[in-house]
Amino acid sequence: MRKGKQISLAAINGNLMGQHGGDGGGGxxxxxxxxxxxxxxxxxxxxxxxxxxxxxxxxxxxxxxxxxxxxxxxxVTTTDLQKEIGAVKSDIQNLKTEMHKAINNQTKWVIGALFVVLGVGLGVARLIFN
The missing domain is CATH 1.20.5 (Single alpha-helices involved in coiled-coils or other helix-helix interfaces)
Incomplete structure (x- = not known):
């Protein structure tokens, strides 16, 4: 039921019959x-x-x-973001491993080259000073 102003049927009939306002005529x-x-x-x-x-x-x-x-x-969902973070962490770990291997190999080559240079230097020194 609508809330608001309620109008009685008599008032409606009165308005229709010209009893409320106007002169009631049809002029x-x-x-x-x-x-x-x-x-x-x-x-x-x-x-x-x-x-x-x-x-x-x-x-x-x-x-x-x-x-x-x-x-x-x-x-991006939280799950997707966590997967991406995990992948990045894994890539970083792999990169660290590769860098350690590369540094170890480089160190071995440098030490080996130093021994070769030392051996050549000692050989030359022996030839010169003997």
Whole structure:
């Protein structure tokens, strides 16, 4: 049940019978009916415009729902982010391992080259000083 002002049936009947306001006669009834008809036509036109606007708004809302679904589907979830972080950590660990191997190999080559240079130097020194 609608809340608001309640009007009694007697008051409605009184208004229809001309008992409330006016002189009760029908002298200006034609102009009042013409005004009402004009107002009804205006209401009909406005209602058609409102319906068209509502259809457009409904279409726009549908488009927004679709766009929002696409945006949501492109979000990164916590699980995806954790997987990516795990992959990055694994890549860093692999890089550390490779760097240690490369540094160890380089150190071996440098030490080996130093022994070769030392051996050649001692050999040359022996030839020169003996």
């Amino acid at each position: 200006d009834m034609e102009s009042r009916v013409a005004k009402l008809e004009s107002d009804v036509e205006h209401i009909k036109t406005t209602l058609v415009d409102i319906k068209a606007d509502m259809k457009s708004a409904k279409s726009d809302v549908g488009t927004l729902k679709t766009d929002l679904s696409v945006i949501k589907s492109n979000y």
